[in-house]
Amino acid sequence: xxxxxxxxxxxxxxxxxxxxxxxxxxxxxxxxxxxxxxxxxxxxxxxxxxxxxxxxxxxxxxxxxxxxxxxxxxxxxxxxxxxxxxxxxxxxxxxxxxxxxxxxxxxxxxxxxxxxxxxxxxxxxxxxxxxxxxxxxxxxxxxxxxxxxxxxxxxxxxxxxxxxxxxxx
Numbered sequence: 001x002x003x004x005x006x007x008x009x010x011x012x013x014x015x016x017x018x019x020x021x022x023x024x025x026x027x028x029x030x031x032x033x034x035x036x037x038x039x040x041x042x043x044x045x046x047x048x049x050x051x052x053x054x055x056x057x058x059x060x061x062x063x064x065x066x067x068x069x070x071x072x073x074x075x076x077x078x079x080x081x082x083x084x085x086x087x088x089x090x091x092x093x094x095x096x097x098x099x100x101x102x103x104x105x106x107x108x109x110x111x112x113x114x115x116x117x118x119x120x121x122x123x124x125x126x127x128x129x130x131x132x133x134x135x136x137x138x139x140x141x142x143x144x145x146x147x148x149x150x151x152x153x154x155x156x157x158x159x160x161x162x163x164x165x166x167x168x169x
Contacts, residue, residue, distance in 0.1 A: 008037065008058045009084040010091060010161045011068065012169055016076040017043050017051040025053055025077075028070055034059065038093070038136070038158040050078065052169070056136075056159050081169050088164040094157040095139045100127045101150035109149045116142045127152075 015021045022041055029036050038056035043049075057067065064082065071080045083089040097118070099109045106128075113120065113130050116138065122129035132142050136159060143154060163169070 004060055006058050006060055007064075007084075008056060009064050009082055010089065010159060011055045011057065011064075011071070012081045012083055012161060013053040013055065013071055013077055014044075014079040014169055015051050015053060015074075016078070017049040018076060021051070021076045022053065024074055025055075025071065028074065029055075029057070029067075032066075032070070034063070034067055040158040040160055054159055054161050079169055081163075083161050083163060086163060087167055089161050090164060091135060091159050091161040092133055093136050093139055093159050094131065094133050095143070096121070096155045097130045097132060097143060097146055097151065098127060098153040099130065099146050099150045100152045102126055105149045109146060112142070112145050112149070118142060 013025065015025070026036070026039075028034075034057055036055055036057055039053070041051055041053045044052045057064075059067065068080050068082060071077055083091075101109055102125075109128060110120070113128070113132075116132055116134075118130040118132035120128050121131045132139055139156065143151065
């Protein structure tokens with residue numbers, strides 16, 4: 001990869017679960033003009049009060065290295081892992097997609113949902129709310145196909161990711 005080539009990276013950050021930590025991580029990104037494409041955070045160890053922040057960002061290899069180094073220097077950070085570089089990983093996102101449609105468009109939205117293995121979690125005579133889980137690309141493709149059928153609202157979780165196999169954070 002060229003030093004100027006921009007690529008997407010999924011970075012996992014293990015932090016203390018305490019007030020203000022997320023704000024400090026986000027502040028690092030915004031203060032240096034780095035973009036966050038996806039952000040998820042949740043407690044992963046209640047006994048030791050640890051949370052995992054998963055950030056999807058883009059940049060040149062040098063920018064990604066700077067981000068990881070600066071994250072590592074934050075006091076409540078225990079470990080930073082670039083899942084994109086550390087080996088195979090599993091990445092998933094959940095989206096709720098509302099489609100308002102009647103007639104043939106309603107039937108077509110059900111067919112597409114079936115193909116994508118999306119599940120109708122709410123239904124009225126004029127609308128569906130579909131739950132879809134998968135890669136960001138899969139969800140983007142589903143949304144694009146729903147647009148002409150009456151797509152009205154979307155809620156996405158952001159990417160959750162973990163290394164495959166025995167590799168741990």
